[in-house]
Amino acid sequence: MLSRIAESLFWIGRYVERADGTARILDVHLERLNHLPLEEQRSVARELLAVMGARPQSEDFGLPELLHSLAYDKQSASSIAGALSAARENARRARETVSSSMWEGLNTTYYGLNQHRKDVVGTYRFCNWVLERTAMVRGLADSTVSHDESWLFLVLGRSLERADMTARMLSTRDVQSAGMSWVNMLRCAGAYESFLRTRRAAFGDQHAAEFLLLDRLFPRSIVFALRDADECLAKLDPSAQRVGFINDARRIVGQARTFLEFHRTDDLMSELPEHMERVQKAVTQASDAISRKYFNQADEHAWVGEVS
């Protein structure tokens, strides 16, 4: 398939997952934030924004600004509305490749972005709506796009972003005075019930973190997402069957995953922020490597001399 289209599909996967992850994080944190006095709200809002990889635009950054930055700012790819707009724009560019129902799903979502109240109450509803819409888009992608190369790029983007989002989610635990409990952390990831069933409610910090980092069966755990990404990469490039990996992306993803899997859980916990940063960095590097291998248009503007 065309490199440009593969790139669009990869980014659709990433952006849709980003909208989903951001909506989950925002939803749970809003609840916490509302309990706090104004002063603390402001500092927590700033820290939360930093974890999501953005910087406050103004001095007096508080809750309303946080809502704007993470939910409604269409200009920024780290907001929900921005990510969904970008996903839709990418789908528009790859429209003959994505299925029409998936395109319509993204397109109607895009048109629905403006129909929400932009205050705290409206944002709760907005987050829920986003979870529904992204689930729908994912479902349509899974059931109406051929599971060929195009779909692999979509899932590759999705799983890398998912690893990244879970890492960010876990990093928000360190946001000062937010006092994010592990219960809330699990709820962020939609993992609460699964966790309870797996661990029979015997939860401590240790187990909850383990679950989100390392559970091999829960789809939003980092290890699960990285394994998904690795499987996609393996299918896209079946050349390394026997010895070694010449594919940079596979090496990076594999290293990140095995590092987590073979590390002692106690150590992981005591240095959680560092490890989460490592995961995010690996995602960025893997993304770059994929881009170099499959999407590269470096000689785009080079003119090739003609014979005649």
Add this chain to the structure above:
Amino acid sequence: MSELFQGYSEAAARSGAYDEMFAPGQEARKSYGQVAGALSELSLADVTARADSMARTFLDRGVTFDYAGEERPFPLDIVPRVIPADEWDVLERGVAQRVRALEAFLNDVYGRMSVVSDGVIPRQLVTTSAHFHRAVHGFEPAGGVRVHVSGIDVVRDAAGTFRVLEDNVRVPSGVSYVLENRQAMAKGLPEAFGQQHIRPVEEYPRRLLSALRKTAPSGVDDPTVVVLTPGVFNSAYFEHTLLAGLMGVELVEGRDLICRGNRVYMRTTAGEQRVDVIYKRIDDDFLDPLQFRSDSMLGCPGLVNAARAGGVTIANAVGNGVADDKLVYSYVPDLIRYYLHEEPVIANVDTFRLEEKDAREHVLDRLDELVVKPVDGSGGKGLVIGPDASREELEALRKRVLADPRGWIAQPVLQLSTVPTLSGDRFGPRHVDLRPFAVNDGEDVWVLPGGLTRVALKEGSLIVNSSQGGGSKDTWVLADTPQLPDEALPRQTVTVREQVSVWPVESNWRDRQTDQQQ
């Protein structure tokens, strides 16, 4: 008729145009019987609800055109335009005839120029056309076809006679709306399909693909076809995606292509892949920075050389614009006689050539009664309608015509025919034109039954262009017998064995019942 048609016949009579649905002071014409019946059953609330739902569907599905960076839906009116079989027969023959003549003309113009040496048209007419490209002179395009796709605009005058308004043999657009409109109408006004047979339009993409494959460079057994788009900001981007999607081929941008050794390749995740046929939706000027505008990044350097060397088919061929120059248009009836030895089936609109002194003087005296058009314009750009223009505009026009008489033609103001169109709380007569599309595979010219009916949504307006507030209507060509799409694709070489017994429905169903009980 329902209250929705109150005052319609008076308004239609006032405009003096031919109304497609109603003969003056009478009931609906026979061809509109079914549509009239369906509409008369509906209340205003029904009609507006259906129209709204059709509009929302278009927006959701992204059936839009891009105007000044904004995606707009192309409004579809709920009343179709109906063409009876006998009238369509004439249009079909006339359009195909014109395409054959223009194809012959282009071949001649970029070759021996016998049309000039035989004195049919002046040499200067050809050489001064802005779209006559010397870069493609003297070579036969791969596949042998120049006008693969054309859109010949026709209108009906006050007497009800069809006339050709202009030829589009470069990059005619709008066929996607023909395809989408039909689907939307099946949901929006299902009652109107009822007892009559309407000729299907959905075979267009297969016809197009088949023609593109057939005109591939020689020696290529299984040609790779792509659609070349300038990108998402082009007003017809939706159409490009739709056609590529329906043909199952890649939609490429210039930056996806590379030319090397007079072959064209596209960049894919599996490396470079050869491209044999490019259905280009880019103007010639932007196609190849080595030949045309060097500042354009929309195309790909080397394309024209590759085409010249026969390494790739470009459809439509580069340089076709000389055939839809509006001054050349005025000679098309002569071209039909010259190349085909036939009389034109559809007449032209009377046209004054302003470079001829007598005609120019005549026209300059009557600017306020005529339509004056630039010869290389499209989309209604630069056109001046005399009766609607102010004194200052006419004065400015006079100066421009005198400065460049080759650049303009003049035509009488035609009262284009009208069709009832929803406007506010009732139907009013609105002017329409028609763009039938034709696909030429080198052996046959196939005309899509119907075409795009564009409608001026403003009362009295004669400008139907989408960029100027126009909408569209579904165009129904009636047939006497049920119509099934023809098989246009090349036959599959591999026979797929029918697998009737894969799902033994009965027993399987029982198994599942037992499963559930367990």
